[in-house]
Amino acid sequence: MEFLPPKIDAYAVSHSQQEPELLQELSRETWLKVLAPRMLSGHFQGRVLSMLSKLIAPRYILEIGTYTGYSALCLAEGMASNGELHTIDNNEELYTLQRKYFDKSGWGAQIIQHTGEALEILPKLKQSFDLVFIDADKINYPNYLEMLLPKLSKGAVILSDNVLWSGKVVAAVAEDDADTKALITYNKLLNTHPRLETVLLPIRDGLTISRVID
Structure with missing residues:
Protein backbone atom coordinates (compact mmCIF):
# COMPACT_ATOMS: atom_id res chain seq x y z
CA MET A 1 0.00 0.00 0.00
CA GLU A 2 1.37 3.41 -0.98
CA PHE A 3 0.72 6.17 1.55
CA LEU A 4 2.07 8.96 -0.68
CA PRO A 5 1.04 9.92 -4.23
CA PRO A 6 3.41 8.11 -6.65
CA LYS A 7 4.89 11.36 -8.00
CA ILE A 8 5.67 12.65 -4.52
CA ASP A 9 7.15 9.30 -3.54
CA ALA A 10 9.35 9.26 -6.66
CA TYR A 11 10.44 12.85 -6.00
CA ALA A 12 11.43 11.98 -2.41
CA VAL A 13 13.46 8.99 -3.60
CA SER A 14 15.19 10.93 -6.39
CA HIS A 15 16.19 13.69 -3.96
CA SER A 16 17.64 11.29 -1.38
CA GLN A 17 21.18 9.90 -1.35
CA GLN A 18 21.81 7.05 -3.75
CA GLU A 19 22.39 3.62 -2.26
CA PRO A 20 25.98 2.30 -2.34
CA GLU A 21 26.92 -0.05 -5.18
CA LEU A 22 27.21 -3.01 -2.82
CA LEU A 23 23.58 -2.57 -1.76
CA GLN A 24 22.50 -2.24 -5.38
CA GLU A 25 24.23 -5.57 -6.04
CA LEU A 26 22.58 -7.18 -3.02
CA SER A 27 19.19 -5.86 -4.07
CA ARG A 28 19.57 -7.32 -7.58
CA GLU A 29 20.61 -10.72 -6.24
CA THR A 30 17.73 -10.74 -3.76
CA TRP A 31 15.18 -10.04 -6.51
CA LEU A 32 16.72 -12.70 -8.74
CA LYS A 33 17.18 -15.52 -6.25
CA VAL A 34 15.14 -15.11 -3.05
CA LEU A 35 11.47 -15.61 -2.32
CA ALA A 36 9.40 -12.55 -1.32
CA PRO A 37 11.96 -9.91 -2.42
CA ARG A 38 9.52 -7.15 -1.42
CA MET A 39 10.65 -7.83 2.15
CA LEU A 40 13.88 -5.98 1.28
CA SER A 41 14.16 -2.58 2.97
CA GLY A 42 15.13 -1.02 -0.35
CA HIS A 43 16.75 2.22 -1.40
CA PHE A 44 14.66 4.89 0.33
CA GLN A 45 14.06 3.19 3.66
CA GLY A 46 17.63 1.96 3.63
CA ARG A 47 18.87 5.54 3.39
CA VAL A 48 16.58 6.48 6.29
CA LEU A 49 18.08 3.67 8.39
CA SER A 50 21.58 4.72 7.40
CA MET A 51 20.96 8.37 8.31
CA LEU A 52 19.44 7.50 11.69
CA SER A 53 22.34 5.19 12.50
CA LYS A 54 24.86 7.89 11.57
CA LEU A 55 23.08 10.40 13.81
CA ILE A 61 23.28 -2.57 17.22
CA LEU A 62 20.68 -5.32 17.32
CA GLU A 63 18.53 -6.31 14.37
CA ILE A 64 15.64 -8.77 14.64
CA GLY A 65 14.91 -10.03 11.12
CA THR A 66 17.94 -10.12 8.81
CA TYR A 67 16.38 -11.34 5.55
CA THR A 68 19.24 -10.97 3.03
CA GLY A 69 21.22 -8.42 5.06
CA TYR A 70 20.32 -5.15 3.31
CA SER A 71 19.06 -3.31 6.39
CA ALA A 72 21.94 -4.59 8.52
CA LEU A 73 24.43 -3.08 6.10
CA CYS A 74 22.53 0.23 6.13
CA LEU A 75 22.64 0.30 9.94
CA ALA A 76 26.34 -0.61 9.94
CA GLU A 77 27.12 2.59 8.05
CA GLY A 78 26.69 4.56 11.28
CA MET A 79 28.22 2.03 13.66
CA ALA A 80 31.18 3.08 15.79
CA SER A 81 34.56 1.88 14.50
CA ASN A 82 34.84 -0.53 17.45
CA GLY A 83 31.16 -1.51 17.32
CA GLU A 84 29.23 -4.73 16.81
CA LEU A 85 26.01 -5.51 15.00
CA HIS A 86 24.06 -8.59 16.07
CA THR A 87 21.40 -9.75 13.63
CA ILE A 88 18.88 -12.55 14.15
CA ASP A 89 16.97 -14.54 11.54
CA ASN A 90 15.27 -17.94 11.63
CA ASN A 91 15.92 -18.77 7.96
CA GLU A 92 19.19 -20.68 7.86
CA GLU A 93 19.03 -20.90 4.05
CA LEU A 94 19.85 -17.18 3.83
CA TYR A 95 22.92 -17.36 6.09
CA THR A 96 25.47 -17.78 3.28
CA LEU A 97 24.02 -14.96 1.17
CA GLN A 98 24.02 -12.64 4.18
CA ARG A 99 27.62 -13.52 5.02
CA LYS A 100 28.75 -12.99 1.44
CA TYR A 101 27.67 -9.35 1.50
CA PHE A 102 28.67 -8.72 5.11
CA ASP A 103 32.22 -9.80 4.28
CA LYS A 104 32.29 -7.73 1.10
CA SER A 105 31.22 -4.65 3.06
CA GLY A 106 34.30 -4.33 5.23
CA TRP A 107 32.23 -4.79 8.41
CA GLY A 108 32.23 -8.57 8.22
CA ALA A 109 34.18 -9.09 11.45
CA GLN A 110 31.82 -6.78 13.31
CA ILE A 111 28.53 -8.34 12.13
CA ILE A 112 27.48 -11.38 14.15
CA GLN A 113 24.76 -13.59 12.69
CA HIS A 114 22.40 -15.53 14.92
CA THR A 115 20.21 -18.18 13.31
CA GLY A 116 17.10 -19.34 15.12
CA GLU A 117 14.07 -17.97 16.96
CA ALA A 118 14.63 -14.49 18.34
CA LEU A 119 12.67 -15.24 21.51
CA GLU A 120 15.20 -17.96 22.31
CA ILE A 121 18.30 -15.98 21.25
CA LEU A 122 17.55 -12.64 22.92
CA PRO A 123 17.97 -13.89 26.52
CA LYS A 124 21.46 -15.13 25.60
CA LEU A 125 22.69 -11.72 24.42
CA LYS A 126 24.41 -9.90 27.27
CA GLN A 127 25.12 -6.58 25.56
CA SER A 128 23.24 -3.36 26.25
CA PHE A 129 22.24 -2.10 22.79
CA ASP A 130 22.27 1.51 21.59
CA LEU A 131 20.14 0.91 18.48
CA VAL A 132 17.59 -1.82 17.73
CA PHE A 133 15.77 -2.49 14.46
CA ILE A 134 12.74 -4.80 14.59
CA ASP A 135 11.54 -6.22 11.27
CA ALA A 136 10.44 -9.78 11.91
CA ASP A 137 7.28 -11.76 12.69
CA LYS A 138 4.66 -9.18 13.64
CA ILE A 139 2.84 -11.34 16.16
CA ASN A 140 5.88 -11.23 18.44
CA TYR A 141 6.57 -7.48 18.32
CA PRO A 142 5.08 -6.97 21.83
CA ASN A 143 7.13 -9.90 23.15
CA TYR A 144 10.32 -8.51 21.61
CA LEU A 145 9.71 -5.15 23.26
CA GLU A 146 9.25 -6.76 26.67
CA MET A 147 12.49 -8.73 26.29
CA LEU A 148 14.47 -5.81 24.87
CA LEU A 149 13.73 -3.04 27.34
CA PRO A 150 15.92 -4.48 30.14
CA LYS A 151 18.81 -4.47 27.65
CA LEU A 152 18.40 -0.80 26.71
CA SER A 153 19.86 2.16 28.57
CA LYS A 154 18.68 5.75 28.55
CA GLY A 155 19.05 7.25 25.07
CA ALA A 172 -11.79 -3.45 10.76
CA VAL A 173 -9.68 -6.37 12.00
CA ALA A 174 -10.65 -9.94 11.14
CA GLU A 175 -11.03 -12.23 14.14
CA ASP A 176 -8.22 -14.50 12.91
CA ASP A 177 -5.80 -11.69 11.97
CA ALA A 178 -3.30 -12.17 14.78
CA ASP A 179 -0.56 -10.09 13.14
CA THR A 180 -2.68 -6.95 12.87
CA LYS A 181 -3.94 -7.36 16.43
CA ALA A 182 -0.37 -7.70 17.67
CA LEU A 183 0.73 -4.57 15.79
CA ILE A 184 -2.15 -2.53 17.19
CA THR A 185 -1.15 -3.66 20.68
CA TYR A 186 2.51 -2.94 19.95
CA ASN A 187 1.87 0.55 18.58
CA LYS A 188 -0.12 1.41 21.69
CA LEU A 189 2.63 0.04 23.93
CA LEU A 190 5.25 2.18 22.21
CA ASN A 191 3.08 5.28 22.50
CA THR A 192 2.15 4.83 26.18
CA HIS A 193 5.16 3.12 27.75
CA PRO A 194 6.61 5.29 30.55
CA ARG A 195 10.20 4.54 29.49
CA LEU A 196 9.71 5.56 25.86
CA GLU A 197 9.02 8.57 23.70
CA THR A 198 7.78 7.64 20.24
CA VAL A 199 7.02 9.07 16.81
CA LEU A 200 5.43 6.99 14.04
CA LEU A 201 6.52 7.99 10.55
CA PRO A 202 4.40 7.07 7.48
CA ILE A 203 7.52 5.94 5.58
CA ARG A 204 6.83 3.03 3.26
CA ASP A 205 4.79 0.63 5.46
CA GLY A 206 5.31 2.65 8.63
CA LEU A 207 8.50 3.16 10.66
CA THR A 208 8.39 4.01 14.36
CA ILE A 209 11.25 5.70 16.20
CA SER A 210 11.18 5.15 19.96
CA ARG A 211 13.75 6.56 22.38
CA VAL A 212 14.39 5.26 25.87
CA ILE A 213 14.01 8.19 28.27
CA ASP A 214 15.06 6.63 31.59
Whole structure:
Protein backbone atom coordinates (compact mmCIF):
# COMPACT_ATOMS: atom_id res chain seq x y z
CA MET A 1 0.00 0.00 0.00
CA GLU A 2 1.37 3.41 -0.98
CA PHE A 3 0.72 6.17 1.55
CA LEU A 4 2.07 8.96 -0.68
CA PRO A 5 1.04 9.92 -4.23
CA PRO A 6 3.41 8.11 -6.65
CA LYS A 7 4.89 11.36 -8.00
CA ILE A 8 5.67 12.65 -4.52
CA ASP A 9 7.15 9.30 -3.54
CA ALA A 10 9.35 9.26 -6.66
CA TYR A 11 10.44 12.85 -6.00
CA ALA A 12 11.43 11.98 -2.41
CA VAL A 13 13.46 8.99 -3.60
CA SER A 14 15.19 10.93 -6.39
CA HIS A 15 16.19 13.69 -3.96
CA SER A 16 17.64 11.29 -1.38
CA GLN A 17 21.18 9.90 -1.35
CA GLN A 18 21.81 7.05 -3.75
CA GLU A 19 22.39 3.62 -2.26
CA PRO A 20 25.98 2.30 -2.34
CA GLU A 21 26.92 -0.05 -5.18
CA LEU A 22 27.21 -3.01 -2.82
CA LEU A 23 23.58 -2.57 -1.76
CA GLN A 24 22.50 -2.24 -5.38
CA GLU A 25 24.23 -5.57 -6.04
CA LEU A 26 22.58 -7.18 -3.02
CA SER A 27 19.19 -5.86 -4.07
CA ARG A 28 19.57 -7.32 -7.58
CA GLU A 29 20.61 -10.72 -6.24
CA THR A 30 17.73 -10.74 -3.76
CA TRP A 31 15.18 -10.04 -6.51
CA LEU A 32 16.72 -12.70 -8.74
CA LYS A 33 17.18 -15.52 -6.25
CA VAL A 34 15.14 -15.11 -3.05
CA LEU A 35 11.47 -15.61 -2.32
CA ALA A 36 9.40 -12.55 -1.32
CA PRO A 37 11.96 -9.91 -2.42
CA ARG A 38 9.52 -7.15 -1.42
CA MET A 39 10.65 -7.83 2.15
CA LEU A 40 13.88 -5.98 1.28
CA SER A 41 14.16 -2.58 2.97
CA GLY A 42 15.13 -1.02 -0.35
CA HIS A 43 16.75 2.22 -1.40
CA PHE A 44 14.66 4.89 0.33
CA GLN A 45 14.06 3.19 3.66
CA GLY A 46 17.63 1.96 3.63
CA ARG A 47 18.87 5.54 3.39
CA VAL A 48 16.58 6.48 6.29
CA LEU A 49 18.08 3.67 8.39
CA SER A 50 21.58 4.72 7.40
CA MET A 51 20.96 8.37 8.31
CA LEU A 52 19.44 7.50 11.69
CA SER A 53 22.34 5.19 12.50
CA LYS A 54 24.86 7.89 11.57
CA LEU A 55 23.08 10.40 13.81
CA ILE A 56 22.99 7.94 16.74
CA ALA A 57 26.53 6.57 16.15
CA PRO A 58 25.78 3.33 18.05
CA ARG A 59 28.42 1.01 19.38
CA TYR A 60 26.08 -1.96 19.74
CA ILE A 61 23.28 -2.57 17.22
CA LEU A 62 20.68 -5.32 17.32
CA GLU A 63 18.53 -6.31 14.37
CA ILE A 64 15.64 -8.77 14.64
CA GLY A 65 14.91 -10.03 11.12
CA THR A 66 17.94 -10.12 8.81
CA TYR A 67 16.38 -11.34 5.55
CA THR A 68 19.24 -10.97 3.03
CA GLY A 69 21.22 -8.42 5.06
CA TYR A 70 20.32 -5.15 3.31
CA SER A 71 19.06 -3.31 6.39
CA ALA A 72 21.94 -4.59 8.52
CA LEU A 73 24.43 -3.08 6.10
CA CYS A 74 22.53 0.23 6.13
CA LEU A 75 22.64 0.30 9.94
CA ALA A 76 26.34 -0.61 9.94
CA GLU A 77 27.12 2.59 8.05
CA GLY A 78 26.69 4.56 11.28
CA MET A 79 28.22 2.03 13.66
CA ALA A 80 31.18 3.08 15.79
CA SER A 81 34.56 1.88 14.50
CA ASN A 82 34.84 -0.53 17.45
CA GLY A 83 31.16 -1.51 17.32
CA GLU A 84 29.23 -4.73 16.81
CA LEU A 85 26.01 -5.51 15.00
CA HIS A 86 24.06 -8.59 16.07
CA THR A 87 21.40 -9.75 13.63
CA ILE A 88 18.88 -12.55 14.15
CA ASP A 89 16.97 -14.54 11.54
CA ASN A 90 15.27 -17.94 11.63
CA ASN A 91 15.92 -18.77 7.96
CA GLU A 92 19.19 -20.68 7.86
CA GLU A 93 19.03 -20.90 4.05
CA LEU A 94 19.85 -17.18 3.83
CA TYR A 95 22.92 -17.36 6.09
CA THR A 96 25.47 -17.78 3.28
CA LEU A 97 24.02 -14.96 1.17
CA GLN A 98 24.02 -12.64 4.18
CA ARG A 99 27.62 -13.52 5.02
CA LYS A 100 28.75 -12.99 1.44
CA TYR A 101 27.67 -9.35 1.50
CA PHE A 102 28.67 -8.72 5.11
CA ASP A 103 32.22 -9.80 4.28
CA LYS A 104 32.29 -7.73 1.10
CA SER A 105 31.22 -4.65 3.06
CA GLY A 106 34.30 -4.33 5.23
CA TRP A 107 32.23 -4.79 8.41
CA GLY A 108 32.23 -8.57 8.22
CA ALA A 109 34.18 -9.09 11.45
CA GLN A 110 31.82 -6.78 13.31
CA ILE A 111 28.53 -8.34 12.13
CA ILE A 112 27.48 -11.38 14.15
CA GLN A 113 24.76 -13.59 12.69
CA HIS A 114 22.40 -15.53 14.92
CA THR A 115 20.21 -18.18 13.31
CA GLY A 116 17.10 -19.34 15.12
CA GLU A 117 14.07 -17.97 16.96
CA ALA A 118 14.63 -14.49 18.34
CA LEU A 119 12.67 -15.24 21.51
CA GLU A 120 15.20 -17.96 22.31
CA ILE A 121 18.30 -15.98 21.25
CA LEU A 122 17.55 -12.64 22.92
CA PRO A 123 17.97 -13.89 26.52
CA LYS A 124 21.46 -15.13 25.60
CA LEU A 125 22.69 -11.72 24.42
CA LYS A 126 24.41 -9.90 27.27
CA GLN A 127 25.12 -6.58 25.56
CA SER A 128 23.24 -3.36 26.25
CA PHE A 129 22.24 -2.10 22.79
CA ASP A 130 22.27 1.51 21.59
CA LEU A 131 20.14 0.91 18.48
CA VAL A 132 17.59 -1.82 17.73
CA PHE A 133 15.77 -2.49 14.46
CA ILE A 134 12.74 -4.80 14.59
CA ASP A 135 11.54 -6.22 11.27
CA ALA A 136 10.44 -9.78 11.91
CA ASP A 137 7.28 -11.76 12.69
CA LYS A 138 4.66 -9.18 13.64
CA ILE A 139 2.84 -11.34 16.16
CA ASN A 140 5.88 -11.23 18.44
CA TYR A 141 6.57 -7.48 18.32
CA PRO A 142 5.08 -6.97 21.83
CA ASN A 143 7.13 -9.90 23.15
CA TYR A 144 10.32 -8.51 21.61
CA LEU A 145 9.71 -5.15 23.26
CA GLU A 146 9.25 -6.76 26.67
CA MET A 147 12.49 -8.73 26.29
CA LEU A 148 14.47 -5.81 24.87
CA LEU A 149 13.73 -3.04 27.34
CA PRO A 150 15.92 -4.48 30.14
CA LYS A 151 18.81 -4.47 27.65
CA LEU A 152 18.40 -0.80 26.71
CA SER A 153 19.86 2.16 28.57
CA LYS A 154 18.68 5.75 28.55
CA GLY A 155 19.05 7.25 25.07
CA ALA A 156 18.84 3.93 23.21
CA VAL A 157 16.66 3.94 20.09
CA ILE A 158 14.24 1.29 18.82
CA LEU A 159 13.23 1.35 15.14
CA SER A 160 10.14 -0.72 14.30
CA ASP A 161 9.19 -1.56 10.72
CA ASN A 162 5.80 -2.32 9.10
CA VAL A 163 3.83 -0.70 11.92
CA LEU A 164 1.08 0.52 9.54
CA TRP A 165 0.75 -2.96 8.01
CA SER A 166 -0.68 -1.79 4.66
CA GLY A 167 -3.27 0.29 6.50
CA LYS A 168 -4.76 -2.68 8.34
CA VAL A 169 -4.12 -1.05 11.72
CA VAL A 170 -6.89 1.50 11.01
CA ALA A 171 -9.37 -0.90 9.36
CA ALA A 172 -11.79 -3.45 10.76
CA VAL A 173 -9.68 -6.37 12.00
CA ALA A 174 -10.65 -9.94 11.14
CA GLU A 175 -11.03 -12.23 14.14
CA ASP A 176 -8.22 -14.50 12.91
CA ASP A 177 -5.80 -11.69 11.97
CA ALA A 178 -3.30 -12.17 14.78
CA ASP A 179 -0.56 -10.09 13.14
CA THR A 180 -2.68 -6.95 12.87
CA LYS A 181 -3.94 -7.36 16.43
CA ALA A 182 -0.37 -7.70 17.67
CA LEU A 183 0.73 -4.57 15.79
CA ILE A 184 -2.15 -2.53 17.19
CA THR A 185 -1.15 -3.66 20.68
CA TYR A 186 2.51 -2.94 19.95
CA ASN A 187 1.87 0.55 18.58
CA LYS A 188 -0.12 1.41 21.69
CA LEU A 189 2.63 0.04 23.93
CA LEU A 190 5.25 2.18 22.21
CA ASN A 191 3.08 5.28 22.50
CA THR A 192 2.15 4.83 26.18
CA HIS A 193 5.16 3.12 27.75
CA PRO A 194 6.61 5.29 30.55
CA ARG A 195 10.20 4.54 29.49
CA LEU A 196 9.71 5.56 25.86
CA GLU A 197 9.02 8.57 23.70
CA THR A 198 7.78 7.64 20.24
CA VAL A 199 7.02 9.07 16.81
CA LEU A 200 5.43 6.99 14.04
CA LEU A 201 6.52 7.99 10.55
CA PRO A 202 4.40 7.07 7.48
CA ILE A 203 7.52 5.94 5.58
CA ARG A 204 6.83 3.03 3.26
CA ASP A 205 4.79 0.63 5.46
CA GLY A 206 5.31 2.65 8.63
CA LEU A 207 8.50 3.16 10.66
CA THR A 208 8.39 4.01 14.36
CA ILE A 209 11.25 5.70 16.20
CA SER A 210 11.18 5.15 19.96
CA ARG A 211 13.75 6.56 22.38
CA VAL A 212 14.39 5.26 25.87
CA ILE A 213 14.01 8.19 28.27
CA ASP A 214 15.06 6.63 31.59
